[in-house]
Amino acid sequence: MVIAELKDKMGKAPLTGYKQREQAPPSSGVYTAWLEDESRCLYVGRAGNSPNGNLKKRIRSHFSGQRGSDQFCLYVYDAYIHGERCRTDKQMTTRQVNERTADWIRERVKFRWIEMDEQEAVSAEKELQRVWQPILPLQE
Secondary structure (H helix, E strand, C coil), X not given: CCHHHHHHHHHHCCCECHHHHHHXXXXXXXXXXXXXXXXXXXXXXXXXXXXXCCHHHHHHHHHHCCCXXXXXXXXXXXXXXXXXXXXXXXXXXXXXXXXXXXXXXHHHEEEEEXXXXXXXXXXXXXXXXXXXXXXXXXXX
């Protein structure tokens, strides 16, 4: 799929929030995450056909807030929540931090996806990352 077609197809895909997360298909593909009120792409990822890696499971995992098992959640925590937590000077347990991360993602992030085979998803992910330069992961 050429990049213009890929961008167009992704742009036309519906934005899906936490309440609609079960609409994600149990198949492979590429997906993007978008912040409410932000025109720049937050994150680009892909999911394969493995039992633990399809689009439905990947997106559900991102909404979980579990920083120990989901790289997207860790990126969100580092970029948006950690600094806020430090300013409050409040010590939180791992569970509280994961809950805060989940709440933040559920309130602010929506996903779009395109179903495609795994090999196509690998190149689509790279192309969308190159062209859209998503906010996460933060570049040092």
